[in-house]
Amino acid sequence: MKTQLGVRVDPDIKELAQARAKDRGMDLGEYIARLVIEDADGLRRRGLDAAARFLDEHQALFDETEDQDVGRGTQGAHAA
Numbered sequence: 001m002k003t004q005l006g007v008r009v010d011p012d013i014k015e016l017a018q019a020r021a022k023d024r025g026m027d028l029g030e031y032i033a034r035l036v037i038e039d040a041d042g043l044r045r046r047g048l049d050a051a052a053r054f055l056d057e058h059q060a061l062f063d064e065t066e067d068q069d070v071g072r073g074t075q076g077a078h079a080a
Contacts, residue, residue, distance in 0.1 A: 002029075
């Protein structure tokens with residue numbers, strides 16, 4: 001049995017949530033439930049921690065590549 005939940009969010013947040021749910025092939029309720037479960041399970045935190053470790057280990061390579069691009073006149077955005 002499911003229960004109904006009412007929340008108030010800014011219109012841009014609603015649109016973003018609906019778009020992300022659609023991207024994942026879910027309805028909005030399923031998407032929000034999945035976010036709560038992932039948060040409770042710590043998956044989001046572990047993923048962010050892994051991304052931070054990756055950038056810590058490889059930022060110099062990204063910076064070196066960007067410096068080479070700038071030297072060629074093709075400036076890009078920093079990876080972090």
